[in-house]
Amino acid sequence: xxxxTVLSWVALLGFALVTLFPFYWMVMTAIMPTDxxxxxxxxxxxxxxxxxxxxFGGIFARSExxxxxxxxxxxxxxxxxxxxxxxTLAGYSLSRHAGVVQQxxxxxxxxxxxxxxxxxxxxxxxxxxxxxxxxxxxxxxxxNMTISVPLASWLMKGFFDRIPxxxxxxxxxxxxxxxxxxxxxxxxxxxxxxxxxxxxVMLNSWSEFIFARTLIASPERQVLTVGMQSFVGEQMVxxxxxxxxxxxxxxxxxxxxxxxEPFLVNGMTKGALAGT
Amino acid sequence: MAMTSMTASKVRQGGWLDLGFERRRTLLSLALLxxxxxxxxxxxxYPLYQVFEISLREGxxxxxxRIGTLPLGFGNYARVLSDPQFWRSTSTSAIYVxxxxxxxxxxxxxxALLLNRRLxxxxxxxxxxxxxxxxxxxxxxIMFLWIMDGSFGVFNAMLRDLGLLxxxxxxxxxxxxxxxxxxxxxxxxxxxxITLTILAALQxxxxxxxxxxxxxxxxxxxxFFHVTWPGIQGATALVVMVSCLGVxxxxxxxxxxxxxxxxxxxxxxxxYVYKEAFxxxxxGAATAVGTMMIAFALLLSIxxxxxxxxxxx
Numbered sequence: 001x002x003x004x005t006v007l008s009w010v011a012l013l014g015f016a017l018v019t020l021f022p023f024y025w026m027v028m029t030a031i032m033p034t035d036x037x038x039x040x041x042x043x044x045x046x047x048x049x050x051x052x053x054x055x056f057g058g059i060f061a062r063s064e065x066x067x068x069x070x071x072x073x074x075x076x077x078x079x080x081x082x083x084x085x086x087x088t089l090a091g092y093s094l095s096r097h098a099g100v101v102q103q104x105x106x107x108x109x110x111x112x113x114x115x116x117x118x119x120x121x122x123x124x125x126x127x128x129x130x131x132x133x134x135x136x137x138x139x140x141x142x143x144n145m146t147i148s149v150p151l152a153s154w155l156m157k158g159f160f161d162r163i164p165x166x167x168x169x170x171x172x173x174x175x176x177x178x179x180x181x182x183x184x185x186x187x188x189x190x191x192x193x194x195x196x197x198x199x200x201v202m203l204n205s206w207s208e209f210i211f212a213r214t215l216i217a218s219p220e221r222q223v224l225t226v227g228m229q230s231f232v233g234e235q236m237v238x239x240x241x242x243x244x245x246x247x248x249x250x251x252x253x254x255x256x257x258x259x260x261e262p263f264l265v266n267g268m269t270k271g272a273l274a275g276t
Numbered sequence: 277m278a279m280t281s282m283t284a285s286k287v288r289q290g291g292w293l294d295l296g297f298e299r300r301r302t303l304l305s306l307a308l309l310x311x312x313x314x315x316x317x318x319x320x321x322y323p324l325y326q327v328f329e330i331s332l333r334e335g336x337x338x339x340x341x342r343i344g345t346l347p348l349g350f351g352n353y354a355r356v357l358s359d360p361q362f363w364r365s366t367s368t369s370a371i372y373v374x375x376x377x378x379x380x381x382x383x384x385x386x387x388a389l390l391l392n393r394r395l396x397x398x399x400x401x402x403x404x405x406x407x408x409x410x411x412x413x414x415x416x417x418i419m420f421l422w423i424m425d426g427s428f429g430v431f432n433a434m435l436r437d438l439g440l441l442x443x444x445x446x447x448x449x450x451x452x453x454x455x456x457x458x459x460x461x462x463x464x465x466x467x468x469x470i471t472l473t474i475l476a477a478l479q480x481x482x483x484x485x486x487x488x489x490x491x492x493x494x495x496x497x498x499x500f501f502h503v504t505w506p507g508i509q510g511a512t513a514l515v516v517m518v519s520c521l522g523v524x525x526x527x528x529x530x531x532x533x534x535x536x537x538x539x540x541x542x543x544x545x546x547x548y549v550y551k552e553a554f555x556x557x558x559x560g561a562a563t564a565v566g567t568m569m570i571a572f573a574l575l576l577s578i579x580x581x582x583x584x585x586x587x588x589x
Contacts, residue, residue: 022423
């Protein structure tokens with residue numbers, strides 16, 4: 001091997017170690033005894049004989065944590081379902097036609113990327129109080145959709161663009177209506193795209209914080225990110241418990257990400273750069 | 277009936293001739309777009325219009341349903357522009373965005389170039405390096421609050437071992453280092469997308485260009501500036517723009533680490549908007565700042581977008 005290759009590999013390893021260290025330290029804090037971690041000079045390597053999983057039991061014993069997880073899951077599933085249905089239809093339309101309506105939707109997508117969440121919250125907060133949907137799942141799902149619908153519509157447009165129009169045209173020549181062509185020919189082909197968009201929207205919803213923090217008031221409807229943040233405000237932070245909770249709360253996201261990474265990578269760049 | 281079969285035969289010959297068919301297609305296409313259009317109108321366009329309107333309403337109401345009864349004027353803008361904290365937040369935002377995205381770009385570019393060398397194992401490295409992107413901002417905050425904790429943080433322990441620090445330093449609590457402390461997790465979360473975008477651009481550069489440069493006797497540095505950089509600058513400009521916009525408008529990490537403190541040291545504009553609105557209930561001031569933020573972001577994205585487009589070849 002050339003010296004340059006070795007150096008590059010070492011550099012890459014260095015970047016990967018620094019990137020992964022926060023995860024490593026979170027898990028370490030969760031599984032090592034408190035005295036090994038709450039130290040002026042903690043050992044960086046785990047003492048395998050002293051690994052304990054008590055903290056994980058501890059977070060499930062704290063009654064709020066499972067509730068938060070459940071709420072995040074409900075909000076995530078509802079947001080994803082409605083966003084994907086709406087966006088798949090819109091994405092197909094955007095891909096096959098370029099009219100005024102389509103172009104204005106594209107423009108709104110760009111604008112929606114410029115709006116701070118803390119700003120759009122103000123009119124939503126007022127509107128929700130008028131409509132009586134403040135502190136409801138519905139309200140939070142709708143708020144999440146302000147981010148996911150423009151994003152997923154544009155993602156889906158990209159996926160549909162890669163499905164040749166000739167396929168539907170052939171089906172229609174054979175007598176299928178356009179709706180049938182969409183349902184029987186295009187949608188099955190768009191499945192990988194729909195899967196990627198689903199994971200993408202789900203991850204976004206799982207991460208969302210400021211909408212839930214502001215639009216949900218009842219503790220029993222609170223989501224995971226807001227619940228986790230409330231731990232930090234406490235006088236004495238129980239780091240071991242907090243890190244165990246952190247590990248559990250990102251595990252689904254990371255697993256989803258690692259297994260679907262080949263799918264997602266394309267969508268991630270497309271989604272992030274969409275409309276620009 | 278005869279009409280219909282004629283229509284059908286025309287479709288077979290070439291659908292563009294048939295207006296009825298085309299119109300049906302257009303109608304269907306509009307119908308498919310309706311749910312998304314309705315969502316966007318009700319949840320983005322109308323609220324944005326309201327933001328603008330509230331920013332022009334002078335005075336304070338207890339009942340927000342009656343905000344429309346207040347007189348119109350530029351009072352909120354005048355008040356905000358004369359608030360020293362607004363200007364402080366503006367410079368905090370500038371440092372926060374430039375610091376985070378600048379460092380993220382350096383790391384993103386370096387990692388993308390390394391990953392593009394297709395060394396053994398890079399496939400796994402790519403997946404690993406991208407994981408921070410999938411972690412919620414609040415969890416990122418909690419991880420770094422712990423690592424950079426004053427007394428028991430492992431970061432300080434390492435610094436002490438290296439002899440760079442004696443005693444404790446509470447990174448998030450000390451107003452001199454709080455901004456740096458919030459920039460670090462932001463870099464960590466921001467750089468993977470930059471890596472990924474630049475890597476995709478690198479992989480689309482034809483290898484023939486490098487071969488040709490080789491034949492012409494180009495050195496590594498020359499190859500970078502004459503082949504690599506022109507090939508990635510468009511994508512880089514785009515991803516830098518998107519990252520800047522993201523960091524500019526995001527509040528999660530700062531909210532969950534310092535909450536804008538200590539003594540407003542990390543209060544960016546996005547957080548200033550939030551505090552004005554939901555801590556002091558000054559909706560007028562909050563929306564005035566928000567409107568200016570959007571105007572500024574729009575201007576920036578048009579400018580950078582133009583740069584990105586011009587450099588595509």
